[in-house]
Amino acid sequence: MKNKKTVILGASTKVERASYKAIHNLVNKGHSVLAIGQNAGEVAGVKIQTKAIPLKNVDTISLYLNALRQREYYNYIIEANPKRVIFNPGAENPELSQLLELNNIKSERACTLVLLATNQY
Numbered sequence: 825m826k827n828k829k830t831v832i833l834g835a836s837t838k839v840e841r842a843s844y845k846a847i848h849n850l851v852n853k854g855h856s857v858l859a860i861g862q863n864a865g866e867v868a869g870v871k872i873q874t875k876a877i878p879l880k881n882v883d884t885i886s887l888y889l890n891a892l893r894q895r896e897y898y899n900y901i902i903e904a905n906p907k908r909v910i911f912n913p914g915a916e917n918p919e920l921s922q923l924l925e926l927n928n929i930k931s932e933r934a935c936t937l938v939l940l941a942t943n944q945y
Contacts (some may be wrong), residue, residue, distance in 0.1 A: 827854055827945065829857075829862070829882050829883045830855050830856070831858045831859075831879060831884070832847055832858070832886050833860050833863075833885055833886065833897060834886070834888030834889035834893070835860055835861035839868075840940065841855035841888070842912060842913075842937060843859075843888040844867055845904060845937055846886060846937055846940070847859055847868050849940045850940065851868040851945070853940060854882055858877070859872045859923055860873045860874075861873075863873065865939060871879065872907045876897065876900045877941075882905070882906040883903055883906060885904065885906045885908075885910070886910045886936045887912055887913060887915040889915060890915060891916070891919070891920070899922060901920070901929075902923065902927050906929060907934075908929070908930040908932060909924055909930070909931040910935075911931060911934070912935055
């Protein structure tokens with residue numbers, strides 16, 4: 825299996841959050857994870873950054889932020905030039921989808937947890 829460098833945008837240390845579960849599942853499946861969230865912390869050995877740090881060679885950015893909170897990350901996401909961006913349930917954003925399309929970045933409305941569980945990640 826290929827390691828897909830994944831950025832979790834909207835990472836949380838709250839056990840009940842999907843972003844928390846996604847970090848655990850990605851790490852368990854051998855992917856390298858960079859987590860960015862509002863509050864610092866650690867999940868599955870991954871430190872949550874509170875600032876957008878420079879990105880290189882990113883396969884996937886998985887969004888766990890609502891459309892309004894994504895705005896401040898538009899340029900960041902486009903500059904990272906990931907192979908794809910996953911809009912998890914609740915993170916759907918037609919405006920960002922269009923921006924990604926204009927920059928030749930694939931986006932999909934999906935659930936990272938489901939993709940991992942069904943080996944479609």
